[in-house]
Amino acid sequence: MARTEQTTLDRVRxxxxxxxxxxxxxxxxxxxTGDKLSKSLSGARRFTSLELALVAEAGAVTVDWLLTGHTPARPALAARAVAPSPSSPPLDERALEELAGRFTTAYDVLSLLDHAPELPALPAARPEGSPHEQGARLAETARDRLRAAGVPPLRELDLSGLTAACAQVFGVDVAVTRLPAGLEGLTWQTDSCRLVILGTHPVWTRQRFTLVHELGHVLASDAQDLLVEAAMAPGLAAEPTEIRANAFAAALLMPEDGLRADLPPGLPAQLDTPSFAALVVRHRVSPSAMAARLYALGLIDGAARDRLRRHTTAGCHEVAGAMDAYVAQSAASGAEVPPVRLVSGLFAAYRAGRSTLRPLAALLGSGVDELRSLLDPTALPEPSDAITGEPVFTP
Structure with a gap:
């Protein structure tokens, strides 16, 4: 024990x-105080967890390194990551890894405080069959787990509901933030974290599909290296892992039994625009994704697929009388949202006096003083006795 303490003290020095x-x-x-520091360095007193966190912060190191000398795993881009298109500039790998590190550092702090988010066991790997079959099978397993946890069908959940379900049922934390042009998501997983970073996106159906696609990567344990998802036309994925993740997302967002129940009688003879628009709105997907899914299930022929995929999401919502829902979801897709479990854990640690505000401020991308003024009402100026007249509402 003394040897471990001495090694830690050497690293603090x-x-x-x-x-x-x-x-x-x-x-x-x-x-x-200087006296406390001297006693801790001499071994007469132990550093508290909070003090070690402050030392680590000052030295731009981790507490794990102070305690063990081990540098924790950090996100590194998968070898297959490429620029979004041949005309796009090369990926700034360092910037992307630092972006992911902004979130994964929060896991390190919470782990030190014995408050790491729960990571439920992942489904057992079943590699038999084609990537399409693997994706569909994985989606059925995911649906079973969601039902068992009391999560409603995904068509009833907006993006915030989807992210909450990912965290609750699968231990996958989701952040929404701005990414370089052409990139739609980053995913990384280790034994201690499961993270999806979504880009804000003007097309909310694409953002939604990307989230479930990335969930498929995590459940299949594809994201041991940092996976970078670039914008790609539907159906153009060539790698087996991407085909499987696409099949997973299609099956989970548009389950076959749900589609068959929603279809009007008379198929596959024809599917008119109002009926198709109702499917798009109900399942919260793009017309292109819905047409491809119906065709893959043999519910429409190729000609109908090509006709229906030319519709737009906005147009389908207009036909269905649901433009209010379209506008609301479009607005929400542009908002930056941090991982709720990480924010909650770091805030609880601060309130309990076990951490400073710095880890939470770093996660949120804000200044410590700015965050303190938001969290501490006593930081607000007292009203002046010189003010007269009617009281003014202060939000």
Missing amino acids: EVIDRVAPSRAAFAERIGI
């Missing part, structure tokens, strides 16, 4: 020597 002109200056920087 290394941080101090690197970032501060003196131990007294370092003690002031992390908010403890």
Whole structure:
């Protein structure tokens, strides 16, 4: 035990020597007395978890490194990651890895505090059959788990409901943020985290499909390296893992039994525009995705598929009298949203005095002082006695 403490103390001293002109200056920087720091470095006193977190923060290292000397796994782009199109500039791999690291650092802090988000067991791998068959089978397993957890059919969930279901049932945390042009999502998983980063997107149906596609990658354990999803026309995926993830998303968002129940009588003779529009609106997918799914299930022929896929999502909502839903979902798809479980965990640690605000501020991409003013009502200025007249509502 003494050896472990000494090794940790050596690494703390290394941080101090690197970032501060003196131990007294370092003690002031992390908010403890010089006497406490001296006693901790001499072994007469133990560093608290919060103090170790402050040391790690000052030295731009992790607490895990201070305690063990091990550098935790960090997102690295998969070898197959490519630019979105031949005309696009090369991916800035360092920037993408740093973006993912912004979120994965939160997992490190919560793990240190013994408050890591729960990671339910993933489905057992079943590699038999084609990628299409594997994707459909995985989707059925996912549907069973969602039903068992009391999650309603996915057609009833907006994007926030989908992200909540991913976290609750599969332990997959979802962030929505701005990504470089042409990229739609990043996915990474380890033994301690499962993360999907979605790009804000003007086409909400595409954003929704991308989320479920990325969930398929996680459930199939495809994302051991950081996976980068570039914009691609439907049906053009060539790699087996991408074919499987597409098949998974189509089957989960548009389950065969649900589609058959929703179809009007008389198919496959014809499917008119109002009936098709109703399917698109009800299942919250694009006309292209719906037409491809109906064709894959043998419910329409190729001519009908080609005719129906030319409709637009907005047009289908107009025909169905659901433009209000279209507008609301379009607005929501442009909002940046952090992973709720990570925010909740870090805020709880701050409120309990086990962490500073810095990890939460880093996750949210905000300044510490700005965040403190939002969270601490006492930071607001007191009303002046000199003010007269009617009281003014303050939100």
